[in-house]
Amino acid sequence: MSASVTGLAESATEPHVFVIFGSTGDLARRKLIPAFYELQDREDFRHRSVVLGVGRQTLTDDEFRAEAAEALRAAGLDPDDTERWCSACLHYQSISDGFEALADRIRRIEADHSLLAENRAFYLALPPQVFETTVTGLAEAGLNHSAGWTRLVVEKPFGHSFESAVALNDLVHTVFDEEQIYRIDHYLGKDTVQNLLVFRFANALFESAWNRDRIEEVQITVAESLGVEDRAGYYDQAGAVRDMVQSHLAQLLTLVAMEPPTRLEAAAIRDEKVKVLAAVRAIDPERVVWGQYATSSGIDGTIPGYTDDLGQDSSTETFVALELFIDNWRWEGVPFRLRTGKKLPGKATSIAVVFKEAPISLFGPEHAGHAQANVLMLTIQPDEGFKLFFDVKGPGEGAPLRTEAFTFSYQEAFGDLPDAYETLLGDVIDGDQTLFVRGDEVERSWHLFDPLLESPHEVVAYEAGVDWGPPSAAQLVGQHGWLEQA
Amino acid sequence: MSASVTGLAESATEPHVFVIFGSTGDLARRKLIPAFYELQDREDFRHRSVVLGVGRQTLTDDEFRAEAAEALRAAGLDPDDTERWCSACLHYQSISDGFEALADRIRRIEADHSLLAENRAFYLALPPQVFETTVTGLAEAGLNHSAGWTRLVVEKPFGHSFESAVALNDLVHTVFDEEQIYRIDHYLGKDTVQNLLVFRFANALFESAWNRDRIEEVQITVAESLGVEDRAGYYDQAGAVRDMVQSHLAQLLTLVAMEPPTRLEAAAIRDEKVKVLAAVRAIDPERVVWGQYATSSGIDGTIPGYTDDLGQDSSTETFVALELFIDNWRWEGVPFRLRTGKKLPGKATSIAVVFKEAPISLFGPEHAGHAQANVLMLTIQPDEGFKLFFDVKGPGEGAPLRTEAFTFSYQEAFGDLPDAYETLLGDVIDGDQTLFVRGDEVERSWHLFDPLLESPHEVVAYEAGVDWGPPSAAQLVGQHGWLEQA
Numbered sequence: 001m002s003a004s005v006t007g008l009a010e011s012a013t014e015p016h017v018f019v020i021f022g023s024t025g026d027l028a029r030r031k032l033i034p035a036f037y038e039l040q041d042r043e044d045f046r047h048r049s050v051v052l053g054v055g056r057q058t059l060t061d062d063e064f065r066a067e068a069a070e071a072l073r074a075a076g077l078d079p080d081d082t083e084r085w086c087s088a089c090l091h092y093q094s095i096s097d098g099f100e101a102l103a104d105r106i107r108r109i110e111a112d113h114s115l116l117a118e119n120r121a122f123y124l125a126l127p128p129q130v131f132e133t134t135v136t137g138l139a140e141a142g143l144n145h146s147a148g149w150t151r152l153v154v155e156k157p158f159g160h161s162f163e164s165a166v167a168l169n170d171l172v173h174t175v176f177d178e179e180q181i182y183r184i185d186h187y188l189g190k191d192t193v194q195n196l197l198v199f200r201f202a203n204a205l206f207e208s209a210w211n212r213d214r215i216e217e218v219q220i221t222v223a224e225s226l227g228v229e230d231r232a233g234y235y236d237q238a239g240a241v242r243d244m245v246q247s248h249l250a251q252l253l254t255l256v257a258m259e260p261p262t263r264l265e266a267a268a269i270r271d272e273k274v275k276v277l278a279a280v281r282a283i284d285p286e287r288v289v290w291g292q293y294a295t296s297s298g299i300d301g302t303i304p305g306y307t308d309d310l311g312q313d314s315s316t317e318t319f320v321a322l323e324l325f326i327d328n329w330r331w332e333g334v335p336f337r338l339r340t341g342k343k344l345p346g347k348a349t350s351i352a353v354v355f356k357e358a359p360i361s362l363f364g365p366e367h368a369g370h371a372q373a374n375v376l377m378l379t380i381q382p383d384e385g386f387k388l389f390f391d392v393k394g395p396g397e398g399a400p401l402r403t404e405a406f407t408f409s410y411q412e413a414f415g416d417l418p419d420a421y422e423t424l425l426g427d428v429i430d431g432d433q434t435l436f437v438r439g440d441e442v443e444r445s446w447h448l449f450d451p452l453l454e455s456p457h458e459v460v461a462y463e464a465g466v467d468w469g470p471p472s473a474a475q476l477v478g479q480h481g482w483l484e485q486a
Numbered sequence: 487m488s489a490s491v492t493g494l495a496e497s498a499t500e501p502h503v504f505v506i507f508g509s510t511g512d513l514a515r516r517k518l519i520p521a522f523y524e525l526q527d528r529e530d531f532r533h534r535s536v537v538l539g540v541g542r543q544t545l546t547d548d549e550f551r552a553e554a555a556e557a558l559r560a561a562g563l564d565p566d567d568t569e570r571w572c573s574a575c576l577h578y579q580s581i582s583d584g585f586e587a588l589a590d591r592i593r594r595i596e597a598d599h600s601l602l603a604e605n606r607a608f609y610l611a612l613p614p615q616v617f618e619t620t621v622t623g624l625a626e627a628g629l630n631h632s633a634g635w636t637r638l639v640v641e642k643p644f645g646h647s648f649e650s651a652v653a654l655n656d657l658v659h660t661v662f663d664e665e666q667i668y669r670i671d672h673y674l675g676k677d678t679v680q681n682l683l684v685f686r687f688a689n690a691l692f693e694s695a696w697n698r699d700r701i702e703e704v705q706i707t708v709a710e711s712l713g714v715e716d717r718a719g720y721y722d723q724a725g726a727v728r729d730m731v732q733s734h735l736a737q738l739l740t741l742v743a744m745e746p747p748t749r750l751e752a753a754a755i756r757d758e759k760v761k762v763l764a765a766v767r768a769i770d771p772e773r774v775v776w777g778q779y780a781t782s783s784g785i786d787g788t789i790p791g792y793t794d795d796l797g798q799d800s801s802t803e804t805f806v807a808l809e810l811f812i813d814n815w816r817w818e819g820v821p822f823r824l825r826t827g828k829k830l831p832g833k834a835t836s837i838a839v840v841f842k843e844a845p846i847s848l849f850g851p852e853h854a855g856h857a858q859a860n861v862l863m864l865t866i867q868p869d870e871g872f873k874l875f876f877d878v879k880g881p882g883e884g885a886p887l888r889t890e891a892f893t894f895s896y897q898e899a900f901g902d903l904p905d906a907y908e909t910l911l912g913d914v915i916d917g918d919q920t921l922f923v924r925g926d927e928v929e930r931s932w933h934l935f936d937p938l939l940e941s942p943h944e945v946v947a948y949e950a951g952v953d954w955g956p957p958s959a960a961q962l963v964g965q966h967g968w969l970e971q972a
Contacts, residue, residue, distance in 0.1 A: 195879040197848075202877035202887055204844040205860040208700055209691055264848050358690040362683075362750050374691040388874070388892055391688035393681040395900040396909075401688055404899050406874055406892030413890050414881040 189420025509539025675906025
């Protein structure tokens with residue numbers, strides 16, 4: 001589990017330089033710079049952390065600071081404070097000057113800021129095409145090790161197929177040890193995702209029912225209401241399986257299905273996650289539904305289809321629903337149904353655990369209010385929280401059973417949750433790999449989903465903003481249908 | 487289960503006369519008359535139901551109607567409507583004129599109101615002393631049977647000991663069959679109490695954990711903030727065991743602990759309830775704590791003790807806490823802790839089901855927020871609803887586990903619940919005995935608790951309105967302590 005649970009965060013932060021490749025890109029601006037700014041709230045960060053932006057542009061430190069300050073203002077953070085922080089802790093180096101110049105610059109910064117322990121993290125917020133040259137360049141400049149620690153943070157996608165993922169891992173492993181590598185899947189940084197383990201292993205009531213004897217099926221949904229927006233170029237090469245299923249949905253699957261780890265340590269937890277993926281039976285292509293959003297017209301006007309957004313014809317899937325089984329003692333025979341898509345009628349990431357019905361019903365068919373089995377709905381985002389649906393006696397005479405819900409809201413209990421990147425960057429600095437994806441985990445996931453992409457399949461149109469995928473997606477699930485988080 | 491769940495209420499109400507003995511008493515005024523008035527809202531009641539009040543006073547119908555209208559107004563019911571109903575459906579007969587006169591009057595009313603089916607219910611809202619003469623009187627006038635149905639409704643206390651309860655049952659059984667007898671424990675009329683069976687047997691998630699493997703202990707609390715008020719005379723002869731434990735707490739115990747009935751019928755359900763009582767091991771007198779509230783002084787002034795309220799010395803208990811075990815496969819070794827008392831710091835009837843902790847804790851001692859095991863708190867009254875306590879990851883870095891609660895509120899889901907007496911009177915008329923206590927059940931309960939009263943015991947003082955009973959009550963329970971519903 002993350003430092004947030006193992007308690008590592010209590011220890012003082014080790015002095016370090018955090019290098020961001022792609023520091024003027026979208027991810028850096030929207031997520032990384034604000035996350036570093038928020039981390040400065042931690043007292044143990046003061047005077048121990050410097051961020052060095054790296055990019056192809058030629059910028060002075062002050063120009064970069066101005067950009068960063070603008071990004072922070074756009075994120076709603078206090079301008080006075082932001083400028084003070086930017087000038088104290090932000091530097092910039094153009095990669096056009098080469099990796100040796102970068103190495104010199106890092107050493108100069110370490111001297112100027114008294115960060116002589118040589119602890120360094122490199123965040124590759126870069127497109128896949130420049131990944132190899134960057135890793136190689138770091139190594140050639142001797143930046144893959146130091147007197148302190150050196151850590152490499154890698155953004156997804158981790159390859160675009162099983163083969164390319166293996167090749168990518170091989171490349172990185174020639175230069176860095178696995179213990180230095182932090183593969184980001186930002187879902188793992190969400191409190192609600194981390195809580196999956198807490199909820200399961202701190203609450204015996206649920207964990208004792210968390211198996212094939214008591215559970216009918218598990219549904220995992222990552223529904224987006226947006227389309228591909230300005231990522232159409234990348235997205236058309238990827239599609240929903242590569243972009244979402246192989247990463248986010250596979251992560252949620254492993255956390256829901258894994259055995260208890262021997263202890264709350266990165267190695268033990270990641271071992272158990274890999275075991276889940278290794279136990280998944282080859283997915284039946286007949287139990288996969290592929291969709292692409294098509295133009296729809298409604299009272300709010302026309303919603304453009306995927307090929308309109310892209311500007312050309314395409315057979316890339318923007319929706320996929322599938323069924324899989326985990327062949328182990330805990331889960332044999334329990335269907336896991338996964339779905340994700342763009343321009344769906346709602347936006348929600350949720351996990352619905354559908355428990356088995358009572359073996360007999362004491363309550364006759366006249367109790368029409370008895371609508372469903374016990375369902376535990378874990379909503380990852382938005383409206384973070386849980387609902388547990390159960391049947392209760394309706395009020396008064398002649399009352400049918402009613403399905404009602406226990407509810408719990410993170411917002412009501414805790415207020416706003418921290419951003420995932422803040423958690424993950426803090427864990428990189430703390431040296432906690434728990435919330436990062438291990439090399440074998442990535443490969444296992446690709447090994448599972450890659451064959452689907454290879455198998456012939458028809459991509460069926462669904463109405464943008466109207467349908468929850470093609471009609472056949474509904475036939476993947478049992479009598480309960482797909483359960484909405486609402 | 488009651489007509490409210492079995493669906494019997496759908497059928498038309500059979501025409502009847504409902505005779506209330508003690509019709510000018512407190513119970514009739516506060517509960518029975520308002521309940522009958524509310525029942526008239528049921529369309530199938532119109533022109534089929536007449537109430538005949540019986541008492542020692544000599545009153546005309548109109549005088550009785552005026553008293554009833556006053557009682558309805560005091561209960562907050564609409565005066566216009568109440569007077570119309572009173573004059574249409576209410577009559578009065580003095581028992582000073584004898585039982586033959588009563589029989590004549592009933593027959594006259596049946597003729598006048600065209601209720602010729604001779605369906606009759608007799609509600610004995612009477613002190614125990616006149617119980618025998620009333621039952622005998624009814625029999626001598628031939629009122630223990632009729633061409634239609636004849637039902638006898640009996641208020642608690644059902645005797646004051648095992649022996650007296652057996653004698654009382656024997657007496658009644660000489661005149662009425664058990665199928666004619668409806669022993670009221672008004673707790674069973676509460677929707678929240680009836681829901682115990684629905685909640686257990688319609689929700690497989692909970693029922694599958696409802697046993698010695700998963701449950702650590704069960705606590706049943708009936709806490710009152712009031713003292714004995716104007717019932718001191720009666721109460722001093724009874725005490726908490728006779729007044730509360732033998733009846734209300736025993737009923738809650740049986741509903742929480744019973745096996746699933748073969749079907750939702752009175753006989754099947756009551757069979758299972760009796761089996762629970764029959765399986766309770768003789769209670770260890772060392773595991774019983776007796777208390778009596780004593781004068782206390784606080785910022786709100788002095789709260790008088792029990793002997794002040796009573797006006798004389800007494801060793802009657804106003805508080806009792808005890809531990810018992812049910813020797814069957816489901817419950818062996820699981821302690822059931824019961825407590826009830828007057829002038830406690832809070833008012834609540836609740837059942838706390840404490841589930842076992844996880845076999846190992848993955849979360850270290852630094853997670854100080856981990857306060858308790860999973861607890862299902864069923865609040866019978868007031869604030870009717872459930873809470874399910876569970877552990878969740880606190881927000882952000884360095885966060886301890888936090889114990890939070892799923893919540894469900896009847897009020898929020900359903901609005902106001904009907905009064906227990908309305909439910910129970912409706913069930914008497916519908917001929918559904920489910921929510922009434924069977925003769926053998928009463929005897930079993932007395933058999934269980936009577937020996938405690940016989941065994942020597944010390945009654946320890948506790949501060950009125952301040953203490954939750956004597957300090958030794960806290961030692962009856964484990965590390966969790968007594969769980970409050972708050």
